[in-house]
Amino acid sequence: MRIGIFTDTYPPYINGVSTSVAMLEKALTKLGHQVYIVTVNDDIIKYKYENNDHIIRIPGIPIGIYDYRLTGAYPIKAVRKIMKWNLDVIHSQTEFGVGTFARIIAKQLNIPLVHTYHTMYEDYVHYITKGYFDTPSKKIVEYLTNFYCDQTATELIVPTKKTYDLFKEKYHFSKNIHIVPTGIEVDRFYKENFKEKELNELRNKIGLSKDSFTIMFVGRLAEEKSVDVLIESHKKLVNKYNCTLLIVGDGPDIDKYKALARKLKIEQNVIFTGKVPWEEVTKYYQLADIFATASKSETQGLTVIEAMAASLPVVAVDDESFRTVIIEDLNGKLFKSKKEYIEAVEEFIKNPSMLKKYGVQARINAEQYSSKYFAERVLDVYKQAIRSTPQYGKKKNIKNGFLETIRKTVRGVFKENENK
16 A cells, blocks of 8 residues: 655654654554655755655744644645655644645545544644633634544544544544554563663663652653643652652753752752653663653653553553553552542552552553554554545545635634624
8 A cells, every 4th residue: 555644743853743653654664555754844945855755845834832843735846746656545644734735635636535633732722822812712723623634534543532532522523533542662662672781871871869769751841741740749759758750851841840849849859851862762761660640631642651661550640541541450540639649659669569560561551552553453544544535546626725724714713603
């Protein structure tokens, strides 16, 4: 099968979507399929072609949210290349920018479009609005998301039931929704792949004592990740135990969180590593005893699965995105308050045998999220999309696709507001 993946983010940029795309590309290739990538270039003018023209990087401009960039809706140079690929299916990984381009080219060439919904956009509106017009902005985001997925995608993939419920109950999605948890290359995180010498060198580098019980968080340091919950709770843990909170990642709130640790006088017990290269993150998991997260903004939370693959029990906020991954009293614990979080961590500190038992089970459970299994399930969705596409392969023309999308969006938002 010849597969075109359209994404706003792709290595060397590192985040959950980028990691997911790179892993899917690799797994599909291993299964014998031809995979092509359309993504964004960090140059605002130039196109870039890589891997024998299997990767096209379209000029993009930064939008002020992490490494994300916005492209034009219909880059002509890219169209010429894509037509030569003779794609069987297009898989978009974003609703806007490159995602809009995917929608137009799929309709123009009558190629089935599969879309994966990765991001709870309503949790990120504040980066654009800065606190102003949040309610109408969220409404526009909701309408844009629903329009893109419902009216343009042949098949929709979501990673969890939490996201499934969002589309069915709030967005009233009418088409098929496939729950396909994103996979990872689980073997990259296995403990036996690392030598104690290199791990000791890393401990010394970041100032982490081997005797300290280590609680780890990996991710963007931003408001929606609720890292402050972990830091504030850590104050009470430090008063009773020799423990360290290891925070791996960077983001707009890193200085705020460092200041919070200083204010609570626990800066010696909280280590901020800053940004870590994707290929190096696997080592950091080996330094921890448990993994913790208080984020409710996840569609799935790949770092939780990575931690489990590294044999780490997980203590996570009781959110639907984690309930199918974390099984209470088996591989981790869920909490609803800071008090419950502290009690869960204490239980692991006090019971080394339980810590080991949960860690073994965590690794076993992580196996079901292997990249091969993920790719096979995605392929099933591709086949369904092809079967659902009438006159598959017959080329059509589309005029002003992007402008029509905007017009329909604006009309829909105003019409909905008028009805209220």
